[in-house]
Amino acid sequence: MTELKNNAQSNAAPPAETEKPAKVWLREVVEKVYQDAWDAKERGEPVGWSASKFPAEIAETLGLRVCYPENQAAAIAAKHGGQRMCEYAEALGYDNDICGYARISLAYAAGAGGDERPMPQPDFVLCCNNICNCMTKWYENLARMHDIPLIMIDIPYNNTDEVNEENITYIKAQFDDAIKQLEEISGRKFDEDKFAEVCANANRTAQAWLKACSYCQYKPSPLSGFDLFNHMADVVTARCRKESAEAFEALAEEYERNVAEGKSTWRYDENHRIMFEGIPCWPELQKLFKPLKEKGINTTAVVYAPAFGFVYNNMEEMIRAYCKAPNSVCLETGVEWREGICRENKVDGVLVHYNRSCKPWSGYMPEMERRFRKNLGVGVVGFDGDQADPRNFSEAQYNTRVQGLFEIMEAQKKGE
Amino acid sequence: MSNKIENLLNRFAEAAEQPKRQLDAHIAAGKKVIGCYPYYAPEELVHATGMVPMGLWGKPGSPNKAKEYFASFYCSLVQMNLEMALSGELDQLSGVIHSTLCDTLRPGSQNFRIAIEQIPMIFLAHPQNRKPDYGKEYTRVIYTKILNQLEDIAGRKASPEDLAKAIRVFNRSRKARREFVKLAGQHPELVTAVQRSQVLKSTFFMEKSEHTAWLEELNQLLAAAPAVDWPGVKIVTSGIIADSPELLGIFDDLKIAIVADDIAHESRAIRIDAAEDKDPMEALAEQFAEQDQDPLLYDPAINSRPPHIVEMVRQSGAQGVVVLMMTFCDPEEMEYPSLMKGLKEANIPLLKIGYDHQIKDFGQARTSLEAFADVLSMRA
Ligand code: SF4
Ligand code: SF4
Numbered sequence: 175m176t177e178l179k180n181n182a183q184s185n186a187a188p189p190a191e192t193e194k195p196a197k198v199w200l201r202e203v204v205e206k207v208y209q210d211a212w213d214a215k216e217r218g219e220p221v222g223w224s225a226s227k228f229p230a231e232i233a234e235t236l237g238l239r240v241c242y243p244e245n246q247a248a249a250i251a252a253k254h255g256g257q258r259m260c261e262y263a264e265a266l267g268y269d270n271d272i273c274g275y276a277r278i279s280l281a282y283a284a285g286a287g288g289d290e291r292p293m294p295q296p297d298f299v300l301c302c303n304n305i306c307n308c309m310t311k312w313y314e315n316l317a318r319m320h321d322i323p324l325i326m327i328d329i330p331y332n333n334t335d336e337v338n339e340e341n342i343t344y345i346k347a348q349f350d351d352a353i354k355q356l357e358e359i360s361g362r363k364f365d366e367d368k369f370a371e372v373c374a375n376a377n378r379t380a381q382a383w384l385k386a387c388s389y390c391q392y393k394p395s396p397l398s399g400f401d402l403f404n405h406m407a408d409v410v411t412a413r414c415r416k417e418s419a420e421a422f423e424a425l426a427e428e429y430e431r432n433v434a435e436g437k438s439t440w441r442y443d444e445n446h447r448i449m450f451e452g453i454p455c456w457p458e459l460q461k462l463f464k465p466l467k468e469k470g471i472n473t474t475a476v477v478y479a480p481a482f483g484f485v486y487n488n489m490e491e492m493i494r495a496y497c498k499a500p501n502s503v504c505l506e507t508g509v510e511w512r513e514g515i516c517r518e519n520k521v522d523g524v525l526v527h528y529n530r531s532c533k534p535w536s537g538y539m540p541e542m543e544r545r546f547r548k549n550l551g552v553g554v555v556g557f558d559g560d561q562a563d564p565r566n567f568s569e570a571q572y573n574t575r576v577q578g579l580f581e582i583m584e585a586q587k588k589g590e
Numbered sequence: 591m592s593n594k595i596e597n598l599l600n601r602f603a604e605a606a607e608q609p610k611r612q613l614d615a616h617i618a619a620g621k622k623v624i625g626c627y628p629y630y631a632p633e634e635l636v637h638a639t640g641m642v643p644m645g646l647w648g649k650p651g652s653p654n655k656a657k658e659y660f661a662s663f664y665c666s667l668v669q670m671n672l673e674m675a676l677s678g679e680l681d682q683l684s685g686v687i688h689s690t691l692c693d694t695l696r697p698g699s700q701n702f703r704i705a706i707e708q709i710p711m712i713f714l715a716h717p718q719n720r721k722p723d724y725g726k727e728y729t730r731v732i733y734t735k736i737l738n739q740l741e742d743i744a745g746r747k748a749s750p751e752d753l754a755k756a757i758r759v760f761n762r763s764r765k766a767r768r769e770f771v772k773l774a775g776q777h778p779e780l781v782t783a784v785q786r787s788q789v790l791k792s793t794f795f796m797e798k799s800e801h802t803a804w805l806e807e808l809n810q811l812l813a814a815a816p817a818v819d820w821p822g823v824k825i826v827t828s829g830i831i832a833d834s835p836e837l838l839g840i841f842d843d844l845k846i847a848i849v850a851d852d853i854a855h856e857s858r859a860i861r862i863d864a865a866e867d868k869d870p871m872e873a874l875a876e877q878f879a880e881q882d883q884d885p886l887l888y889d890p891a892i893n894s895r896p897p898h899i900v901e902m903v904r905q906s907g908a909q910g911v912v913v914l915m916m917t918f919c920d921p922e923e924m925e926y927p928s929l930m931k932g933l934k935e936a937n938i939p940l941l942k943i944g945y946d947h948q949i950k951d952f953g954q955a956r957t958s959l960e961a962f963a964d965v966l967s968m969r970a
Contacts, residue, residue, distance in 0.1 A: 267927030271663070272920050303718065307693045310718060310888050311924035318893050318928060326888055328718035330728075331690045333699060340731040344717060347724035501693075505700035528661050533920065537697025540659050541704060558661075 196425035197401070200408050203418045207241070207411045211294050214239035220297035220359050223279075223316060225309050226410045227499045228302035228327060229492070231376055232352055234414035235369040236360040240300065241293040242411045243316075246282065247275035249291035249407075251456035251562040260563045262286040274531040274562025276312040283319050298322050298359050300352075304329035304499035306534045323359065325352050329497055333504050337497045345493045372414045373492065379413045380483045382422030387479035389429035390519040395447065396432030398440035399473030400463065403454050409482045443470030446583045449516050450476055451542075452527030452535060457564040465576040471583075474519040477512055501534035508538060509545050516550055523583045525576065526556035530566040553582030592780065595815075598808045599785045605792035605801075606833075609644070610679070612795040616642045617682050622744060624712075625686040626794075627671065627695065628830075629854060629886050631714060632687075632733050632874050634864065637798065638748035638756035639740045641684065645794025646671045647831055647855055648947045659701040665918045666947035667831065668698040675706045685743045687712045687736065691886045692921050712739050718888035720879045729875035737871075753870035763798045764860040766805040771857055773812040775849030775906055778820055780812060783841035783848050787833045790856045820847055823966040826903050828852035828929070829914035829945060830922060837914075837945070840956045844963045850906035852899055853914070858884055885925040895925060896932020903938050909966040910939035912959070917946040939965055 215221045222233060222240040233240045250259060256278060263277035264270050266284055270277075282288040283295065301313035301324055310326070317324035327348045330341055353364050386405070389396050405425065412418040432438055450473045454462060466473070477500065484495035498507070516524065524546050528536050543554045557575040560566035605612055616623050622641040626633055633643035648670035653660070655676035656669045674680050688699040688711050703711045714736060719725045741747050748756075770789060774781040781789070789808070793801050822845025832838070832853050841848065851857045864870075864877040881887060883898040903911060911933055916922055926942070933940045941962040943955045 267930050269915075269920075269923035269926065271918055272923050276924070307691065307696070308920055308924070311885065311921055314889055314892055315924065315928065324892060326719060326890070328888065330715035330717060331696045331699070333703070333713040333715070340728055344719075344724055344728035347722070348719055351719075351722070501696065505697075505704060530663055533664065533693040533918075534696050536661055537664065537694065538700060539661070541701060 194424075196421055196428050197404070199421040199424060200405055200418070203412050203415065203421050204245075204407045206417070207415075208291075208293055211239045211241045215294040221294045222298045222300055222359075223296040224300035225302045225305070225313065227304050227496060228300040229349065229352075229496055230414050231369065231372050231492070232349070232356055232364075233300065234372045235364060236356050236362050238356060238360050241296075243279035243282075244275050245407050245410050246288070246291045246293055247278040247562055248453075248456050250278055250282075250288050252459060253290035254457055254564075255288060255290040256457050256562040257564050259286055259288060260565075270563070270565075273306070273308050273312075273533075274560055276308055278562055279312065280315055280319075283316050296320060296322060299324050300327075301325065302327040302329060302496070304496055304502040306501050306532070308533075323355065325355050327352055327496075329499070329502055331502055332497060332507075335504065335507050337494050341497065342490060342493050345497070346489070349489075349493065373486070375416050375419055376414045377485050378419035379409065379415070379422060380485045382419050382426060383409050384479065384483035384485075386422050386426040386429060387476075387483065388518070389426065389433065390474040392433050393447075393520060394438060394444040395440060395472055395474045395519075396429045396438045398438070399450065399476050400454070400459075401439055402476050402479060406478050406482065409478075413482075440472045442467040442472070444472045445470035446523060446580070446587075447472050447474040447519065447521045448523040448525050448579070449473070449512065449519070449521045450525050450527070451512070451539070452477070452529050453532065453561040455527070455559040455564075455567050456561055458559070458567050458569070461567075461569050461572065465573050469576070469580045471523070471576070471580065475512075475515040475521050477515070479515060481511070501532075505538055505541060509542055509549075512542065513546070513549055516546070516552070521550075521552060522586060523553040523555070523579050524550075525579055526554065528556050528558045530558065530560040531562055553579050553586065555579040555582070592815075595780055595808065595811050598804055598811070599781065599789070601804060602792045603785065603788040605796050606788035607835075609795045613644065613682055616644075616797070622684040623682060624740065624743070625680055625683045625709075627687060627689045627698075628667070629689055629691050629859070629884070630716060630878055630881060631689055632736065632878075634753070634756040634760050634870075634874060635733065635737045635740055635748070636687075637759060638752040638870075639737070639744035640746060640752075641740065641744050642797060644683070646674075646680075646686065647794065647833075649674060650834065650947050652948045659705060660698075663918050664694050664698075665830075665916055667916065668694045670947050672698065672701060672705065675702065675709065680706075681708060683709050685710045685712055685740070687714055689714045689716065691716055692919075694918070694920075710739075710743065712736055716878065720881070720887070721890060726872070726875045726879050729878050730871050733874055734871055750870060754866065757864045757866055757870055757873060759798050759802075761863040761866065763793065763802045763805075764863055766802050766809060767793065767860045768857070769809050770805055770812075771850060773809055775824070775847065776817070777812050777815055778822070778824075778847030778849075779818050780815055783838040783846070784835045786848060787835075787838055787856075791833050821845060822847055823910070823963050824849045824906070824908045825966070826850045826852065826899065826906060826908045826911045827914060828899065828911055829854070830916040830919055831855040832914045832945065834945075834949070834952070836950070837952045837955060840952060840959055844956075844959055846912075846959060846963050849908050850902050852883075852902060854884070854886070885921040893928060893932075896929050899929060900932060900936040900938060903933075903936075909969065910941065910962065912962070913940065913942045914945040915942050917944055917948075939969070
């Protein structure tokens, strides 16, 4: 197996652009991913659509340009196009029960438009079902609509902390198959040195991302945890690029400076610190934010942080890393991740999003709620929502639940 | 003759409608029983260890205790299975094989494992890339692990001959069921939609050899029955499950005959046999590799299901398709538009009816079915 060069802690001089606020830089990196895809399309090169946790290292090594429907769907939803796109998909026969990201993406693929976040239509699709099975049928539908190849990496769901040997063997064989298929699509040979470089970038991005996330542990936090949701775009779309590693390193430096200077991107009181469980309701960010800032509740833990910050040193470890996606791990591992970040980031409450779109995620939540209460002794409250379809969110219910959580946290504080 | 048929059908009905009595009988006979979640649990392995597999496909009713584990937007199949387990109704089981082929079954497996301590859960995560050699090998390995767990529960090993015999028993059951589906389609005047469902459903609760013996007898009688003209319409059903006597009674009232099906609980589960002339574990892995045209499974051919159903309609002489869409079942929902398109292109009428274990009032379904039957008879 290839040993990968891990030059995560690069000694290179800091890039000149460090003067630019990191968030601007991070946004530009994502823009470039989309622009590169458009440019490739223009040159007549095949452009792919990829599941967020498909091993991006493979396409990147082969120089294939790839876009990410989940990221696109989140962007469209955040810009209030979610309902329009979902309804378009429903008119095609897709039930409104289906994940909102899938509905938005299928609508876009079917020609619904989507000016909020346009991207070229796909010439091939990369499916990995580690985060959910919905992916499998979603990508089949895409491949069907456009009559294009689908490269499928199946990561069986795990019932234990450990990933079994037979899973590694099975997945490794699929990686090899995927490489062969993508060599054909790209017309290039898979270059091991290039692969090592790409993996090193991915590792460096992951480490920088984890480092940036780790600043939530300071009290008060030098950042608003909701920022991390926005920066997820880079982890999803550009984790194999050196620029995103550099931009995240710059972000971590900014947070470091904030700590030193007593500043924060959270501009409100920090009376309480919570974990926000799940994907936010993108169409309703302002509404989500409102009672939190009014009550001085900062989000200092988000599940995405550990879920996307995977670091590995060789192919087998990389495979293991892709087995540890948010919805592919057993309940105990899921709880351990969350309780880890709750403890590290000193939260006194958990706000659980029962995300109507995401069955695999929400399906553990009642039990997790009980465990958080018992193991962490913190207040836990849930609300109903949706990451992309605004019709599944009620502001009134959300506000009441946040109020409830606030009261629990206040009472616990007084009792301390 | 029709008396004999009626007698047999009544026996199936009893077995289908009283799973608890079946379970008690297995236990009384000194057998251990293993519950099997859908889909594609290798029940042959259970049989090979001398135990009885019983299908767990939910039951009519609404979740109460299961609400502590699932929000409301999960299918009633998984919710009602958990409900039964939480209510102690499954306590006589010595184990449960829990599959994970959809996004409800995945967290479902975790909820079952932690909530139901008294019943060992045997975890099953099938491969989706099941056709290449590495996929078959993966299936073989995980099936072998499952076999080992079953052997521990049974307290005995399954010999290669036990496995080979189990395969023969199940192949014979599948063959009889396939035959029955065909014959019932040819003789809706003798087998109602309700009875057809009971015959197929009872397989999940009975000892296979006993069920097959009854069924082979029934098939013989049906095969000997004279052909008669059916005054109603003929359709194919599609979906996860369609076993509500209330709903199927409406089919019977309206003379809508089910002449073939693409129902997971019925024909999808019996399409493929396991080879009898191979290493049994390899044969079972290959059998799973060959399963296709199922929304639960990755389709490397990308669009093989709609043509398959069109073909089923043509071969069975059906005039239309009724989809019984399980509420909150995203795999089925994701594949619905393609099916709709495929049937439209083939000029085959389609009706979609919402279905789940909680629905008690099928008034709306009746209205839709009436209108659909009218459309079909006018086209005929
Ligand atoms: S939100 Fe959930 S169901 Fe939708 S694509 Fe993501 S993981 Fe899958
Ligand atoms: S496939 Fe559908 S009906 Fe079956 S368990 Fe999954 S969601 Fe429920």
